[in-house]
Amino acid sequence: MSQSLRRMQYAVRGEVVLKADKLAAEGRKITYTNVGNPHAVGQQPITFYRQVLALCDLPASCGVDHPNASQLFPLDVLERARELRGIVGKGGTGSYTNSQGLAGIRKHVAEYILNRDGHSAYEGDIFLTNGASTGIEFILNGLISHDHDAIMIPIPQYPIYSALITKLGGRKIGYELDEELGWTVTEGELQRRLNEAKAKKLNVKGMALINPGNPTGQVLQRKDLEMICRFCARNGILLMADEVYQRNVYVKDRKFISAKKIAVETPGCENLELVSFHSTSKGLIGECGRRGGYMELHCIDPYVQSQIYKLASSALCSGVDGQLMTSLMVKGPAEGSDSYTLFVEEERAIFQSLQRRAKKMVDGLNRIDGITCNQAEGAMYAFPRVIIPQSAVDAAEASDQTPDTLYALSLLEETGICVVPASGFGQKKGRIGFRTTFLPPEDDLEVAIGEMARHHNFFCQKYS
Amino acid sequence: MSQSLRRMQYAVRGEVVLKADKLAAEGRKITYTNVGNPHAVGQQPITFYRQVLALCDLPASCGVDHPNASQLFPLDVLERARELRGIVGKGGTGSYTNSQGLAGIRKHVAEYILNRDGHSAYEGDIFLTNGASTGIEFILNGLISHDHDAIMIPIPQYPIYSALITKLGGRKIGYELDEELGWTVTEGELQRRLNEAKAKKLNVKGMALINPGNPTGQVLQRKDLEMICRFCARNGILLMADEVYQRNVYVKDRKFISAKKIAVETPGCENLELVSFHSTSKGLIGECGRRGGYMELHCIDPYVQSQIYKLASSALCSGVDGQLMTSLMVKGPAEGSDSYTLFVEEERAIFQSLQRRAKKMVDGLNRIDGITCNQAEGAMYAFPRVIIPQSAVDAAEASDQTPDTLYALSLLEETGICVVPASGFGQKKGRIGFRTTFLPPEDDLEVAIGEMARHHNFFCQKYS
Numbered sequence: 001m002s003q004s005l006r007r008m009q010y011a012v013r014g015e016v017v018l019k020a021d022k023l024a025a026e027g028r029k030i031t032y033t034n035v036g037n038p039h040a041v042g043q044q045p046i047t048f049y050r051q052v053l054a055l056c057d058l059p060a061s062c063g064v065d066h067p068n069a070s071q072l073f074p075l076d077v078l079e080r081a082r083e084l085r086g087i088v089g090k091g092g093t094g095s096y097t098n099s100q101g102l103a104g105i106r107k108h109v110a111e112y113i114l115n116r117d118g119h120s121a122y123e124g125d126i127f128l129t130n131g132a133s134t135g136i137e138f139i140l141n142g143l144i145s146h147d148h149d150a151i152m153i154p155i156p157q158y159p160i161y162s163a164l165i166t167k168l169g170g171r172k173i174g175y176e177l178d179e180e181l182g183w184t185v186t187e188g189e190l191q192r193r194l195n196e197a198k199a200k201k202l203n204v205k206g207m208a209l210i211n212p213g214n215p216t217g218q219v220l221q222r223k224d225l226e227m228i229c230r231f232c233a234r235n236g237i238l239l240m241a242d243e244v245y246q247r248n249v250y251v252k253d254r255k256f257i258s259a260k261k262i263a264v265e266t267p268g269c270e271n272l273e274l275v276s277f278h279s280t281s282k283g284l285i286g287e288c289g290r291r292g293g294y295m296e297l298h299c300i301d302p303y304v305q306s307q308i309y310k311l312a313s314s315a316l317c318s319g320v321d322g323q324l325m326t327s328l329m330v331k332g333p334a335e336g337s338d339s340y341t342l343f344v345e346e347e348r349a350i351f352q353s354l355q356r357r358a359k360k361m362v363d364g365l366n367r368i369d370g371i372t373c374n375q376a377e378g379a380m381y382a383f384p385r386v387i388i389p390q391s392a393v394d395a396a397e398a399s400d401q402t403p404d405t406l407y408a409l410s411l412l413e414e415t416g417i418c419v420v421p422a423s424g425f426g427q428k429k430g431r432i433g434f435r436t437t438f439l440p441p442e443d444d445l446e447v448a449i450g451e452m453a454r455h456h457n458f459f460c461q462k463y464s
Numbered sequence: 465m466s467q468s469l470r471r472m473q474y475a476v477r478g479e480v481v482l483k484a485d486k487l488a489a490e491g492r493k494i495t496y497t498n499v500g501n502p503h504a505v506g507q508q509p510i511t512f513y514r515q516v517l518a519l520c521d522l523p524a525s526c527g528v529d530h531p532n533a534s535q536l537f538p539l540d541v542l543e544r545a546r547e548l549r550g551i552v553g554k555g556g557t558g559s560y561t562n563s564q565g566l567a568g569i570r571k572h573v574a575e576y577i578l579n580r581d582g583h584s585a586y587e588g589d590i591f592l593t594n595g596a597s598t599g600i601e602f603i604l605n606g607l608i609s610h611d612h613d614a615i616m617i618p619i620p621q622y623p624i625y626s627a628l629i630t631k632l633g634g635r636k637i638g639y640e641l642d643e644e645l646g647w648t649v650t651e652g653e654l655q656r657r658l659n660e661a662k663a664k665k666l667n668v669k670g671m672a673l674i675n676p677g678n679p680t681g682q683v684l685q686r687k688d689l690e691m692i693c694r695f696c697a698r699n700g701i702l703l704m705a706d707e708v709y710q711r712n713v714y715v716k717d718r719k720f721i722s723a724k725k726i727a728v729e730t731p732g733c734e735n736l737e738l739v740s741f742h743s744t745s746k747g748l749i750g751e752c753g754r755r756g757g758y759m760e761l762h763c764i765d766p767y768v769q770s771q772i773y774k775l776a777s778s779a780l781c782s783g784v785d786g787q788l789m790t791s792l793m794v795k796g797p798a799e800g801s802d803s804y805t806l807f808v809e810e811e812r813a814i815f816q817s818l819q820r821r822a823k824k825m826v827d828g829l830n831r832i833d834g835i836t837c838n839q840a841e842g843a844m845y846a847f848p849r850v851i852i853p854q855s856a857v858d859a860a861e862a863s864d865q866t867p868d869t870l871y872a873l874s875l876l877e878e879t880g881i882c883v884v885p886a887s888g889f890g891q892k893k894g895r896i897g898f899r900t901t902f903l904p905p906e907d908d909l910e911v912a913i914g915e916m917a918r919h920h921n922f923f924c925q926k927y928s
Contacts, residue, residue, distance in 0.1 A: 002609040005771050013563055013777035021562075035780075040555035047523055054518035054527070059511055062536065063518070071532045091504035094751040098485075099477055130594065130755075133779050141631070145466040163778045167605070169633075281560075288560040289784035291594075307469050313477035314627045315597050316499075320753035321785035 008166045011159050011424020016408045020418035031417045031448055033436040036214075036380040038286030042441045046285065046346045048077060048339040049328045055081035056324055057093050076337035084324055093320045099313040101128025101294070102320075105327040109294050112330035117261040125297045127308070128326055130318045131288075132244050132277040135295035137164055138311050139240055139275050142304060143205040144170035150197050152207040152237070154185065156383065156425035156435075158214045173197045173204060174426055179385070182374060183218035187227050194235060206238040209259065212245040212378030215425050215435040217358075219254035219377040225262045226269075233272035238300075239263075241276040244293070245379040247283035250355040254377050260298055274298040280325040282380065284350045292322030292329070354380070354438075357445055361438035364449030368456050376438065383422065385433040386456065392463035393432075404432045410459050415451040472630045475623050475888020480872045484882035495881045495912055497900040500678075500844040502750030506905045510749065510810050512541060512803040513792045519545035520788055521557050540801035548788055557784045563777040565592025565758070566784075569791040573758050576794035581725040589761045591772070592790055594782045595752075596708050596741040599759035601628055602775050603704055603739050606768060607669040608634035614661050616671035616701070618649065620847065620889035620899075622678045637661045637668060638890055643849070646838060647682035651691050658699060670702040673723065676709040676842030679889050679899040681822075683718035683841040689726045690733075697736035702764075703727075705740040708757070709843040711747035714819040718841045724762055738762040744789040746844065748814045756786030756793070818844070818902075821909055825902035828913030832920050840902065847886065849897045850920065856927035857896075867896045874923050879915040 017034050024030045032041065039045065051073055055063045063069060064081055073081075085092070087104030100106065106123035113121035129135035140161075143149060147169050153161045155174035165172050175193045177183040197204050209228060211220045220228075232239040241259035249256050260276055263269045280292035297305055312318075333339040358376040365373040365384045373384035388407060396406040404421035411434075412418055422433035440448060481498050488494045496505065503509065515537055519527045527533060528545055537545075549556070551568030564570065570587035577585035593599035604625075607613060611633050617625045619638035629636050639657045641647040661668050673692060675684045684692075696703040705723035713720050727736045744756035761769055776782075796811075797803040822840040829837040829848045837848035852871060860870040868885035875898075876882055886897035904912060 002606055002771075004609070005606055005775060008774060008778070010774055010778045013774075013780075035560060037555070037560045039558035040553075040560065042554075045523060045556060045558050047526060050521050050523055051526060054522045057514050057521070058518045059509060059514055062511060062515060066536055068532065068535045072526065072530055072536060089504075090506075091501070092509060092753075094503035094509050094749075094753045096499065096501045096504065096745075096752040130783065131780065137779075142466055142469055145468070160778060167775075167778070285558075287558040288780070289556075289558050291780075291783040307466075310472060310474055310477075311469060311631075314472070314474045314624060314631070315601075316477075316595065316752070316755075319594065319755040319783040319785060321783060 004167050004169050008163050009159065009424065010163045011420050014420070014424060015405065016412060016420060017418060019409060020412055023412070023416070029416050031440060031444065033440065033448070034418045034420045036282060036437055036439065037288050038380070038439050039288065041439045043286050043350060043439070044346070045287065046343060048333050048343045049285070049287070049325065051077040052080050052084065052328060053321065053324055056084050056088065060085075074338035076333055076339050080333070084327060087327075088320065093324070095320070097317045097320060097323065099309055099317055100126070101318060101323050105323050106294075108327045108331045109296075113260065113296060117258055117264070119261060119264045121296060127295050127297070127312060128318050128323045129293045129295055130291040130322060131281055132242065132279040132293045132295070133160060134315070134318065135275070135277050135293060136160055136240065136242070138308050139206070139238070139295070140164050140168055140170070141311060142308055143238060144168040147171065148202050150202040150204045152190070152193060152204060154208065154210060154213075156215050156422065156427050157208065158210055158242070159424055161208045162426070171202055173202070176428060177213070177216055177218070179374060179428070183213055183216040184220065184224050185228070187231060190228070190231050204235070204237055206240055207232055208240045208242060210242040211259070212248060212256065214242075214245065214379050215381045215383040217374065217376035217379045217381055217383065219249050219251070219256060221254070222257055222262070225257060225259060226266050229259060229262045229266055229272055230268045233269045238273040238275065241274060243276055244279040244282045246278065248354065248380060249378040250358045251375065251377045256378070260296065263298060271299060273300055275300065280322065280329050283329065284347050285325070285329055287325050290322045290325040291319055292325040294326055353442065357438040357442060360442065360445055361436070361449065365452070368453045370456055370460060380437050380439055381435050382438055383425075383433060383435050385431055388432060389460055389463040392459065395463060404434055407432065407459060408434055411452065411455050414455045414458060417448055417451060468631050468633045472627050473623065473888065474627045475884050478884070478888060479869065480876060480884060481882060483873060484876055487876070487880070493880050495904060495908065497904065497912070498882045498884045500746060500901055500903065501752050502844075502903050503752065505903045507750050507814060507903070508810070509751065510807060512797050512807045513749070513751070513789065515541040516544045516548065516792060517785065517788055520548050520552065524549075538802035540797055540803050544797070548791060551791075552784065557788070559784070561781045561784060561787065563773055563781055564590070565782060565787050569787050572791045572795045573760075577724065577760060581722055581728070583725060583728045585760060591759050591761070591776060592782050592787045593757045593759055594755040594786060595745055596706065596743040596757045596759070597624055598779070598782065599739070599741050599757060600624055600704065600706070602772050603670070603702070603759070604628045604632055604634070605775060606772055607702060608632040611635065612666050614666040614668045616654070616657060616668060618672065618674060618677075620679050620886065620891050621672065622674055622706070623888055625672045626890070635666055637666070640892060641677070641680060641682070643838060643892070647677055647680040648684065648688050649692070651695060654692070654695050668699070668701055670704055671696055672704045672706060674706040675723070676712060676720065678706075678709065678843050679845045679847040679886075681838070681840035681843045681845055681847065683713050683715070683720060685718070686721055686726070689721060689723060690730050693723060693726045693730055693736055694732045697733045702737040702739065705738060707740055708743040708746045710742065712818065712844060713842040714822045715839065715841045720842070724760065727762060735763060737764055739764065744786065744793050747793065748811050749789070749793055751789050754786045754789040755783055756789040758790055817906065821902040821906060824906065824909055825900070825913065829916070832917045834920055834924060844901050844903055845899050846902055847889075847897060847899050849895055852896060853924055853927040856923065859927060868898055871896065871923060872898055875916065875919050878919045878922060881912055881915060
């Protein structure tokens with residue numbers, strides 16, 4: 001049994017979630033807020049996407065060329081499906097593609113990046129991946145060779161980074177996001193952690209940046225991004241920019257800016273090695289089950305890129321379904337086409353509801369005495385801090401649990417709400433908290449907040 | 465840059481294929497026979513599968529509940545789609561599933577295994593995976609911890625094993641399949657290799673068995689399987705049974721028998737740890753682009769299984785599209801239903817054509833003076849041996865290539881046919897050969913064999 005696998009932790013589907021699954025199997029109603037899985041808690045798929053996908057899969061005679069097809073499908077859907085069928089080629093959706101993904105779809109991604117950033121992108125630098133996860137694993141796999149190879153990760157972070165670094169036998173160097181400063185990071189903190197790592201003779205190869213933040217929800221400003229990009233460039237650290245929530249920004253005074261844009265526009269970043277990740281699982285799409293996504297390699301040595309290609313080849317290719325969804329994500333229906341009005345309405349409804357729920361969840365948590373929570377400027381999560389009696393902390397220690405695992409298990413048992421203990425993401429020593437999505441439907445969210453308040457009182461009384 | 469990644473080789477998409485892609489980009493017509501990708505070379509998808517898939521993806525109001533749905537879809541397709549939509553649940557195909565895959569689909573797989581083997585299977589032991597590849601990687605990841613952990617692999621083997629073992633930093637112990645004996649393995653050979661490994665202080669953790677064989681096409685008989693299972697059980701070696709070609713058996717005197725059936729029925733195998741792999745990419749389906757498949761864990765320690773679950777969780781879940789295809793693979797349309805006749809016809813046509821092409825390819829190769837090839841009893845490949853002049857061998861060595869890479873590159877340049885050098889799979893010292901699929905359409909295959917003959921003469925004259 002691999003020791004590094006044994007040590008690997010993945011809290012998002014860890015102890016509390018396994019317990020929740022057990023209770024659900026026994027018939028208990030569970031509100032899952034442990035994972036950003038929008039459709040599972042009621043978000044509807046966007047019609048245009050699904051219609052195009054279906055027509056890509058159907059044999060032409062049963063789909064695009066069927067005499068009755070226009071009774072089920074709008075004309076622009078039929079057209080878009082024909083375009084994608086052309087890109088997929090004669091072998092259709094049942095064939096392996098190029099290891100990097102279909103070239104035509106990588107062109108769509110490159111056009112999207114150009115429109116987003118105002119700087120060109122090249123399809124040869126795009127890899128289509130199964131969600132963002134496989135891309136992240138490819139890059140970490142390329143970076144980590146020895147147990148003195150280290151990756152800087154934010155604390156708190158999304159646990160795919162810590163899990164994969166542990167699995168690959170590398171070292172994690174946490175840099176703390178400052179809760180008081182809205183979860184930003186200072187240059188002093190980055191430099192201090194890098195110095196500590198160097199003092200331990202560690203070789204810092206890469207840094208993960210999650211923007212908008214998961215689990216913390218902050219949207220970074222240009223000056224912070226410039227500082228981070230310069231820091232990485234100066235120190236020869238490859239920057240992994242996890243930007244899967246780029247469409248999920250809910251506050252007026254923040255705007256998503258890509259690390260790629262900063263890298264191109266900022267003096268001192270000319271040699272920054274950067275890989276950016278995006279996914280069809282988040283945004284307004286939420287198509288997690290497709291496992292679609294892409295990564296863009298920027299300023300990566302061609303030899304290293306050829307090694308990443310080899311790695312992608314050993315899994316043959318990402319799923320074609322996810323590749324098609326990636327194309328649809330970066331290229332919706334044309335303005336004025338049959339599907340356009342419905343598409344815009346569906347997107348707007350999803351966005352506005354997410355925006356309302358972000359505020360409702362955070363405001364509701366802050367109304368609970370003993371819970372405080374920063375604003376969720378973006379992403380899909382609130383990451384509150386809870387104050388609990390010392391005897392609860394002692395009880396947790398006595399049972400060899402973190403205090404927030406004790407708290408989350410108690411919340412689950414008392415209310416059926418499944419959150420993830422904040423320790424699964426990492427946090428400042430002494431902090432106790434949890435991560436919850438704000439994805440359940442608005443009425444359920446209201447009830448959940450009430451239940452969280454009731455449980456918090458119950459828990460504090462039990463241990464006071 | 466990771467050293468083990470650098471060392472990793474994956475010939476199926478290696479040097480010769482990259483060269484072929486380059487020629488194709490320059491406008492050259494390439495016949496790709498490097499990878500078992502049936503749809504890409506003309507195999508048509510099975511209608512029933514695609515119709516059900518499309519209806520699972522379409523929102524109900526545009527699909528199963530659309531008033532005109534029955535004008536496009538047979539009734540049993542609508543029914544099957546409703547059943548699968550029920551299993552997927554309210555979140556639909558856009559949700560992450562359980563890390564192991566949807567429980568209802570794992571039940572279908574368990575029923576299929578019961579029907580196939582006459583022995584029960586349990587859905588809790590089934591993991592749905594992205595093709596067989598991710599399952600194989602999960603298991604190897606669990607087994608390999610140190611550079612003295614070793615896995616026995618057949619020589620020749622499918623290179624996913626060698627590639628992943630190298631990537632994970634483990635050691636490969638090749639056991640040779642005997643070409644003279646129809647690519648079987650003897651107990652003496654297994655024992656000799658195990659002894660050698662022990663003498664080197666290696667810890668042999670697992671063994672890969674590919675049946676029907678890839679690249680070699682043999683279908684193992686019961687007595688051979690019993691020997692192998694007993695050998696693994698006796699030596700505490702986990703057996704990885706790669707059975708993705710279980711439907712691809714073309715000769716009358718051979719029948720696929722699963723390692724699971726042997727493990728259950730054979731005295732001495734009570735404690736055999738076994739993981740079996742299957743895929744939607746092969747068989748008569750050939751739906752490579754779906755990345756669907758499953759693995760069954762048999763007699764695996766529950767703690768180890770929980771670690772495999774954790775690993776599956778870190779990639780969240782396999783693609784839902786592939787999960788649905790796995791259900792369809794193990795459970796086709798019911799006898800007598802609207803789709804049944806067409807389904808049986810489509811399957812039969814694919815099977816009979818594969819059977820004809822297997823024979824045509826091998827017979828054609830054997831007619832070429834200087835090429836010999838064992839019968840392809842199963843799978844999708846011929847693995848011929850070629851006799852070439854010593855001066856060609858010398859020329860290859862002088863240019864730091866294997867002789868069969870020189871041969872395969874020459875074949876590509878001269879004829880546009882892309883094969884994989886046999887050295888990419890491993891072979892006996894001194895043997896020279898290649899692997900070719902027999903998947904191109906029958907007429908193209910005829911032409912390809914003629915071209916292979918022409919090239920062989922050309923090559924031998926060039927170097928004589």
